[in-house]
Amino acid sequence: MASAGGAPRIDRFSPTAYIAAMALREILILPDKRLRQISQPVAKIDAGIRQVVADMFASMYDAPGIGLAAIQIGTPKRVVTMDLAKKEDPKSPQVFINPELLWVSDEMAIHEEGCLSIPEFYGDVERPAQVKVKYLDLEGKPQQVDADGIFATCLQHEIDHLNGILFIDHLSKLKRDRVLKKFTKASKRAAE
Numbered sequence: 001m002a003s004a005g006g007a008p009r010i011d012r013f014s015p016t017a018y019i020a021a022m023a024l025r026e027i028l029i030l031p032d033k034r035l036r037q038i039s040q041p042v043a044k045i046d047a048g049i050r051q052v053v054a055d056m057f058a059s060m061y062d063a064p065g066i067g068l069a070a071i072q073i074g075t076p077k078r079v080v081t082m083d084l085a086k087k088e089d090p091k092s093p094q095v096f097i098n099p100e101l102l103w104v105s106d107e108m109a110i111h112e113e114g115c116l117s118i119p120e121f122y123g124d125v126e127r128p129a130q131v132k133v134k135y136l137d138l139e140g141k142p143q144q145v146d147a148d149g150i151f152a153t154c155l156q157h158e159i160d161h162l163n164g165i166l167f168i169d170h171l172s173k174l175k176r177d178r179v180l181k182k183f184t185k186a187s188k189r190a191a192e
């Protein structure tokens with residue numbers, strides 16, 4: 001789906017610039033308590049943050065996924081990576097640092113969502129159809145973007161992560177309890 005208001009600003013950031021330093025990091029899985037942590041704003045975009053971003057891209061592309069929040073690799077910082085390019089198209093990596101929703105539409109839309117922290121589980125989530133988000137790019141410059149379609153859904157899903165919210169929180173209690181139970185059992189089995 002296309003974005004509203006012309007082409008969204010894409011950060012022209014090449015993940016290959018960091019390839020020597022990139023590391024695959026383990027993605028936290030439900031019911032890991034760290035996923036419920038509230039992430040801290042990034043005060044300064046330094047080498048440490050650039051490392052986190054590089055690791056996030058490596059881990060996201062490896063999974064593979066279209067969006068990742070830093071807390072999903074265990075780093076409680078307000079950093080989101082995303083790539084919504086279709087498989088056959090060139091990569092289109094985007095970074096959102098300290099993203100904030102400035103506006104959401106009254107119009108709602110339903111998309112099927114999944115999460116790298118809740119593997120192989122999908123559910124229909126209703127969210128505002130359009131959003132306006134402000135954030136810092138990797139150079140620390142303030143940016144704004146208007147999003148709709150899958151882009152709007154993905155931004156809201158990832159910003160939720162920064163606030164300790166998972167997409168299953170938007171489902172019915174019955175569905176949420178069922179998936180929680182399944183993943184809790186699996187993690188106990190893995191620990192045995």
Ligand SMILES: [Zn+2]
Binds near residue numbers: 114117161
């Ligand atoms: Zn997620």
